[in-house]
Each structure stands twice: as C-alpha cells, then as structure tokens.
Amino acid sequence: MRYVIQSAMSGAFLAPNFDDGQPEWVTLLSDAVPLDDLETCAQLIEDHLDAGSRAVVVDLWRLVGRVYG
16 A cells, blocks of 8 residues: 545545545544555545545655655
8 A cells, every 4th residue: 555645735634444444534644544546546536525625645655765765
C-alpha cells in the first residue's frame, strides 16, 4: 500500500477506517490507511469529496524516496 488522499484545503486525510473499511476523514497521517492503487483513490475522491473541494493523492513511496534517496 502506498497512496493516501489529502484534502488540499484542510490537510485531513480521506482513508478507510481500520475497523470496518468505511471511508472517513482523519487528521493524522498515522491514522490514514494507505491505498493500493490510483483507481481506488479516484473512486474514493469521487464518492466522498464535496463539490468545490480539492484533494491531492500522495505517493508515500515517492515521498520516502525523496527523503532517503
């Protein structure tokens, strides 16, 4: 798993809940369950983002590569 969805406005993360898998907004990156693929990210954004809101998909592998690369 490598992708997280972050609100460009609030900084919160849209991710499946650890317990039941239902999408929710969390404030901490450590609480955001990473997703496997961009298609799943796109579907979550389409289904759960309010009109006029913006989201950014963050590739955690690429982020870590920049820090430790």
